[in-house]
């Protein structure tokens with residue numbers, strides 16, 4: 001399988017609980033390599049732009065409020081079939097539905113405070129990576 005890249009966010013519920021390392025270890029143990037990483041506090045404009053695809057959903061306002069409630073860690077992950085590999089280790093969006101051993105089953109608090117975001121396609125991964133990183137920030 002080809003080595004590809006995907007985009008990940010460690011969300012405010014995880015940074016607040018000092019779980020950046022625990023989440024990253026689970027990603028690395030799943031065969032993903034962190035090739036770019038930065039801790040940022042998103043602005044409202046940044047979060048609204050990032051989640052624009054959800055702007056008509058009833059949870060959009062709360063989602064944006066949550067994502068700017070504290071720092072996040074944006075990361076680029078590399079590995080064989082990175083997008084699917086990351087989604088597999090993240091688990092289902094709602095931690096109640098997530099398989100045992102996944103990040104959300106082990107660490108998430110709720111469907112909103114669900115610890116991690118991961119791109120849902122290779123196309124969106126490229127868009128999301130470019131939203132937060134310049135090409136020269138991906139250092140392998």
Ligand code: CMP
Nearest residue numbers: 054059063093111112113114116117118
């Ligand atoms: P994420 O992968 O970051 O993409 C959109 C986010 O919306 C999702 O994870 C959830 O954390 C959040 N969200 C909040 N409420 C809901 C909901 N009812 N259905 C789906 N996603 C939700």
